[in-house]
Amino acid sequence: FLVESLVDTIFSYVSYALGAIASCALVIIIGFCAGRTVYRRKNHKRRVKGKETLLSDSNRSLQILQFQFSTLEKATDSFDQAHKLGHGGNGEVFKGTLADGREIAIKRLYIRGKANTNEVYNEMDIISRAQHKNLVRFLGCCFTNTDSFLVYEFLANRSLDSILFDPEKKTELDWNRRLGIIIGTAEGLEYLHKGCQFRIIHRDIKASNILLDLKHKPKIADFGLARFYSCDKSLISTAIVGTLGYMAPEYLAQGRLTEKVDVYSFGVLVLEIVSGVKNSEFHPTETFETLIVNAWKHFQSNTVLEIIDESIMMEDVGEITRVVQVGLLCTQESPSLRPSMTTVIQMLKEKDFHLPVPSKPPFADECARLSSSFDSSCHHRQTSCLSDLCTFHSFKKCDPE
Structure with missing residues (x-):
């Protein structure tokens, strides 16, 4: 009887201990899962807002509207090429129409490396601080795992x-x-x-x-x-x-x-x-003058009328x-x-x-020297290396190729 009583007592204690251990383990597991879920949610928000955080400084906290990707996708009919306004080295621009009828311009950016990423943050930072009737109005942004978008007011006549x-x-x-x-x-x-x-x-x-x-x-x-x-x-x-x-x-x-x-x-x-x-497309037949040098010469000789657009x-x-x-x-x-x-x-x-x-103006003397030193075949090509104001400090002559 004593042996049986002792066994029952030991079994009870072991049962209580195992139950307590199981309860603790369950609490730990639940706590771990809950903590991981909370961490993931906070980390996700931190990633979403990371671009916005980078725009804060000691003087001012910038508030930037974050558009949903689905909103931009719907506004452009899934970025249909029919809505494309143009493209450049850093991205392409689409016209979008929001649900309330407002027209917007959406710049989808090509992000390649840290330098381009910093350029995006820089643009957001500056345009968010600068508000003027002669500056384009920045409306917000959108960041996904694969794309970055900046949203601006739409201007009907596009670029000059x-x-x-x-x-x-x-x-x-x-x-x-x-x-x-x-x-x-x-x-x-x-x-x-x-x-x-x-x-x-x-x-x-x-x-x-x-x-x-x-x-x-x-x-x-x-x-x-x-x-x-x-x-x-x-x-x-x-x-x-x-x-x-x-x-x-x-x-x-x-x-x-x-x-x-x-x-x-x-x-x-x-x-x-x-x-x-356009300055870079100004190629006079007989000289290597830039648009600026040409305008200066006409101003000097009181013949400005000759450079005014005929339209x-x-x-x-x-x-x-x-x-x-x-x-x-x-x-x-x-x-x-x-x-x-x-x-x-x-x-x-x-x-x-x-x-x-x-x-x-800059390069006036260099233009004169080039014009007098190059033969007629170079003139016939109608290409001016200085038309884009290349640094004459580094390049002493035009490459005929």
């Missing part, structure tokens, strides 16, 4: 280059509209340089990055290359980025990055708008000549001689504002 350099469409741009585009772009740049809380250099001002609304009002777009800067000293850029033909000589040669780099690009754009000719109904040749002079002042070789965008706006709006005589 699609109209300005089209022989038929350019007739839409009479002089008043062209002058409005010039002044509006100048006001947008002035805001970036002075009016915004964080001063910004765009670094890629050109006709394809100026968008036009229904009334042909301009808005500066594409801030992927833009940089914040301090007015105390110029930035030294380790990587020279931008579009050949629009980059200032001091930036090409030394990487010196100030707001005067944008002023130079703006000056090139002004001359393109007046002439209706412009010229009511005031004097006003157009004055705008050409502003463009030449912006493209002077020395950055210290170029006016600020604030001064540019005064020059454009105030007809009694005194304009100094522009100095010789």
